[in-house]
Amino acid sequence: MAPHRIVIVGGGFAGLWATRALSKAPVEILLIDRANHHLFQPLLYQVATAGLSSPDIAAPLRHILRGQKNVEVRLASVERIEPAARRVVLDDGNVVGYDTLLLSTGATHAYFGHDSWAPHAPGLKTLDDALLLRRRLLLAFEHAEAETDAEKRRAWLNFAIVGGGPTGVELAGTLAEIARHTLKREFRHIDPASARVRLIEAGPRILSSFPESLSAKAQKQLERLGVEVVTGSPVEAIDGQGYRSGGVFVPARTVVWAAGVAASPLARSLGVELDRAGRVRVAPDLSVPGHPEIFIAGDLAALTQDGKPVPGVAPAAKQMGKHVAQSIRDRLAGRAPRPFRYRDFGNLATIGRMAAVVDLHGLHFSGLIAWWFWLAAHVFFLIGFRNRLVVLLNWAVAYWSYQRAARIIIGHKDDTSADEKDTEAG
Amino acid sequence: MAPHRIVIVGGGFAGLWATRALSKAPVEILLIDRANHHLFQPLLYQVATAGLSSPDIAAPLRHILRGQKNVEVRLASVERIEPAARRVVLDDGNVVGYDTLLLSTGATHAYFGHDSWAPHAPGLKTLDDALLLRRRLLLAFEHAEAETDAEKRRAWLNFAIVGGGPTGVELAGTLAEIARHTLKREFRHIDPASARVRLIEAGPRILSSFPESLSAKAQKQLERLGVEVVTGSPVEAIDGQGYRSGGVFVPARTVVWAAGVAASPLARSLGVELDRAGRVRVAPDLSVPGHPEIFIAGDLAALTQDGKPVPGVAPAAKQMGKHVAQSIRDRLAGRAPRPFRYRDFGNLATIGRMAAVVDLHGLHFSGLIAWWFWLAAHVFFLIGFRNRLVVLLNWAVAYWSYQRAARIIIGHKDDTSADEKDTEAG
Numbered sequence: 089m090a091p092h093r094i095v096i097v098g099g100g101f102a103g104l105w106a107t108r109a110l111s112k113a114p115v116e117i118l119l120i121d122r123a124n125h126h127l128f129q130p131l132l133y134q135v136a137t138a139g140l141s142s143p144d145i146a147a148p149l150r151h152i153l154r155g156q157k158n159v160e161v162r163l164a165s166v167e168r169i170e171p172a173a174r175r176v177v178l179d180d181g182n183v184v185g186y187d188t189l190l191l192s193t194g195a196t197h198a199y200f201g202h203d204s205w206a207p208h209a210p211g212l213k214t215l216d217d218a219l220l221l222r223r224r225l226l227l228a229f230e231h232a233e234a235e236t237d238a239e240k241r242r243a244w245l246n247f248a249i250v251g252g253g254p255t256g257v258e259l260a261g262t263l264a265e266i267a268r269h270t271l272k273r274e275f276r277h278i279d280p281a282s283a284r285v286r287l288i289e290a291g292p293r294i295l296s297s298f299p300e301s302l303s304a305k306a307q308k309q310l311e312r313l314g315v316e317v318v319t320g321s322p323v324e325a326i327d328g329q330g331y332r333s334g335g336v337f338v339p340a341r342t343v344v345w346a347a348g349v350a351a352s353p354l355a356r357s358l359g360v361e362l363d364r365a366g367r368v369r370v371a372p373d374l375s376v377p378g379h380p381e382i383f384i385a386g387d388l389a390a391l392t393q394d395g396k397p398v399p400g401v402a403p404a405a406k407q408m409g410k411h412v413a414q415s416i417r418d419r420l421a422g423r424a425p426r427p428f429r430y431r432d433f434g435n436l437a438t439i440g441r442m443a444a445v446v447d448l449h450g451l452h453f454s455g456l457i458a459w460w461f462w463l464a465a466h467v468f469f470l471i472g473f474r475n476r477l478v479v480l481l482n483w484a485v486a487y488w489s490y491q492r493a494a495r496i497i498i499g500h501k502d503d504t505s506a507d508e509k510d511t512e513a514g
Numbered sequence: 515m516a517p518h519r520i521v522i523v524g525g526g527f528a529g530l531w532a533t534r535a536l537s538k539a540p541v542e543i544l545l546i547d548r549a550n551h552h553l554f555q556p557l558l559y560q561v562a563t564a565g566l567s568s569p570d571i572a573a574p575l576r577h578i579l580r581g582q583k584n585v586e587v588r589l590a591s592v593e594r595i596e597p598a599a600r601r602v603v604l605d606d607g608n609v610v611g612y613d614t615l616l617l618s619t620g621a622t623h624a625y626f627g628h629d630s631w632a633p634h635a636p637g638l639k640t641l642d643d644a645l646l647l648r649r650r651l652l653l654a655f656e657h658a659e660a661e662t663d664a665e666k667r668r669a670w671l672n673f674a675i676v677g678g679g680p681t682g683v684e685l686a687g688t689l690a691e692i693a694r695h696t697l698k699r700e701f702r703h704i705d706p707a708s709a710r711v712r713l714i715e716a717g718p719r720i721l722s723s724f725p726e727s728l729s730a731k732a733q734k735q736l737e738r739l740g741v742e743v744v745t746g747s748p749v750e751a752i753d754g755q756g757y758r759s760g761g762v763f764v765p766a767r768t769v770v771w772a773a774g775v776a777a778s779p780l781a782r783s784l785g786v787e788l789d790r791a792g793r794v795r796v797a798p799d800l801s802v803p804g805h806p807e808i809f810i811a812g813d814l815a816a817l818t819q820d821g822k823p824v825p826g827v828a829p830a831a832k833q834m835g836k837h838v839a840q841s842i843r844d845r846l847a848g849r850a851p852r853p854f855r856y857r858d859f860g861n862l863a864t865i866g867r868m869a870a871v872v873d874l875h876g877l878h879f880s881g882l883i884a885w886w887f888w889l890a891a892h893v894f895f896l897i898g899f900r901n902r903l904v905v906l907l908n909w910a911v912a913y914w915s916y917q918r919a920a921r922i923i924i925g926h927k928d929d930t931s932a933d934e935k936d937t938e939a940g
Contacts, residue, residue, distance in 0.1 A: 123923065124652065124656065124921070124922070124923045125921075125922050125923070138569075141567040141568065141569045141570070141920075142567065142920075142922050142924065143564075143567045143920035143921070143922045144567070146922050148700075148921045148922070150697075150700035150701065151700060151921065154698075154699040154700045155699070160702045161700075162659075162660065163653075163656045163659075163660070163923075164660070180660075215922065215924055216924055219924065226550065227589075230550065230589045233588075233589075234588065234589070234590070234606075271576075272580075273580040273581070274574075274576035274577060274580045274587075275576070276586045477907060478904060478907065481903060481904065481907070494567075494568075494569035495550075495551075495569070495574045495577065496550070496551050496568050496569045496572050496574070496641065497549065497550045497551070497589075498568065498641055498642060498645060
């Protein structure tokens with residue numbers, strides 16, 4: 089009898105953890121990803137702000153899985169799923185059949201129906217995104233330095249980050265540090281500290297998934313860093329010159345989108361019910377209703393627990409990946425499937441060099457201790473000994489000196505092809 | 515009286531060393547570079563072979579020079595020089611006047627009149643080049659893994675490096691190590707060790723600028739690593755499918771050009787005599803004949819000493835940069851100019867993980883000791899404490915395990931815009 093063939097699409101937290109949890113199972117796995125690497129997304133904002141370089145937070149999938157004999161890695165893009173035929177179709181036209189499919193392709197940025205904003209307000213989900221953002225941030229200061237018109241210079245020194253969740257908060261705090269400390273003394277025509285960094289949140293408070301007291305602490309820490317926090321202020325328009333909010337247009341050549349994600353479009357080819365963000369409403373065992381041979385894990389899954397949605401965070405993705413692996417093993421052994429239960433260990437967000445907020449359910453702390461905790465947790469969970477060392481090293485340098493390790497602009501400053509690539513990546 | 519204004523174009527070894535040597539001089543310096551960083555070119559092949567990431571070998575010019583009060587850094591591209599008007603014209607249309615000009619824009623790759631080869635055989639002079647090369651090298655193995663046709667797969671696993679100088683030797687040795695060690699166990703349909711790496715040299719021996727005995731040792735070391743060294747074999751044609759040499763066509767989807775450089779085209783706008791490679795024949799004090807206010811330093815300068823041309827290597831560029839600074843200070847103080855004298859300390863090339871050749875004029879050594887020497891010299895000369903630490907760390911990891919720190923492919927695998935960017939950069 090042919091071995092049970094599993095196809096896993098997406099090598100992020102969910103897909104990779106599912107793969108590894110199946111290492112001893114009597115299956116053959118094909119892991120498909122359109123990138124050659126697993127990405128540690130929580131530190132993506134560090135690549136975007138030139139604190140780390142791409143390879144520091146990513147590891148090649150082939151390398152991670154080289155010792156697992158029942159898995160093969162394929163660099164490819166999946167165009168669609170054909171559930172009736174039990175196969176996936178790749179972008180090169182090849183088809184791959186499966187006995188069981190796990191879709192763990194995650195989320196991408198979404199603009200609440202305003203896709204025209206995308207080229208002007210890039211998001212942060214992949215390494216491509218992070219490098220593009222880094223380029224734009226560094227070039228903004230270069231343009232300001234060379235600009236003789238005072239108004240235009242001001243627009244280059246205005247930065248806006250849309251979305252007050254952990255990503256937006258981390259970006260805003262880091263950007264303020266760069267402007268006020270890292271770049272000090274390096275320019276002759278501008279004072280980088282005069283850059284204005286605004287964090288714009290549509291809802292009543294930033295970090296809405298945290299307890300109110302921690303939201304308040306985070307806002308204080310941001311303001312101490314020089315970030316202007318604007319709440320209750322949805323963005324109405326974004327063009328290349330700035331954004332409009334509350335009826336007022338603000339000139340800002342650099343706008344970053346950290347406000348919304350939507351599920352990877354691949355889910356549409358399943359032909360099943362999706363929620364408003366395009367995620368798949370899964371059964372308690374994480375399979376697709378009507379398709380017990382198809383599982384969803386990670387940001388692509390829409391699941392409610394105790395009346396609240398399971399959040400699209402790394403720990404949830406990992407737990408879902410492991411649960412899918414368990415469900416597959418149960419099935420092969422003839423056991424009944426078990427429902428998935430998300431264990432929420434808490435929430436962390438970092439504000440800047442030495443400040444963070446940590447919520448461990450009843451245990452809340454902030455400030456420097458929280459920052460050490462945040463650092464330890466992230467370094468611990470990074471894959472790869474070398475990566476952990478490098479990240480620790482870069483943090484030590486930054487801690488002492490505010491210096492950022494990766495302030496390199498690749499490509500000619502007027503080369504817009506690098507910018508356009510972002511919208512193609514979609 | 516207005517301060518003496520110096521414009522320096524190019525922040526490589528020559529331009530940066532000249533700038534720093536003028537820190538106490540009564541001048542105002544504008545340093546213009548089209549990249550925001552100073553690049554440690556000797557380690558560029560490491561970025562190209564995924565052993566280091568871009569920021570490890572580059573440092574932002576603004577950061578390096580932040581403490582030097584008499585210098586301003588400008589990110590811009592110079593379109594041409596207007597010597598009669600004593601000014602340079604930037605690509606954005608702005609003009610900058612100078613009292614003294616230093617042109618230190620270096621060299622770019624040249625194809626001996628066969629510019630059509632450029633897209634098929636990229637060279638290695640900038641970070642852009644290195645990242646493009648890295649992408650192609652990593653993708654070649656990915657394509658081979660997915661390819662079902664045996665002949666096409668063979669073509670993906672054939673690599674050719676054209677040019678047996680230090681760059682070609684370093685690339686070939688490292689590529690062979692990657693194929694035989696780093697990627698072991700990571701593929702299921704190919705054996706990466708079956709990759710064939712050929713180093714093709716038109717002349718009678720590789721490393722022709724080294725003593726014959728060291729050329730022979732280097733060739734032995736390369737062959738021990740699995741590189742096929744072909745000498746006396748000029749390349750006749752290169753297309754996207756392979757190359758022709760000695761009348762024979764060899765299918766090879768990845769060809770790297772390390773065989774020829776030509777001077778930056780900017781020299782042409784000077785209106786003075788250039789040599790065959792486009793370099794400026796300078797006077798003994800490194801100024802341009804007929805234009806005592808214009809100096810040339812680095813790879814752009816053509817200078818003969820004791821019947822031999824001064825080589826286009828980093829130590830020569832640094833010495834020239836310092837000499838130009840001295841010449842400028844002499845002039846301002848009314849002293850006579852002194853002729854430049856290149857002090858050749860020797861030559862180093864590394865072959866692979868633990869082998870190198872070192873020529874210190876009478877003192878030749880090779881093998882592991884040479885490798886340690888090479889490593890120490892390169893780390894010592896790197897700019898930046900953090901960069902030195904990171905490079906040492908990566909080397910330690912590679913030394914123990916053959917692992918390479920930066921095996922990340924950015925962008926979609928079929929995205930040709932990244933490839934096309936190379937020819938535009940020209």
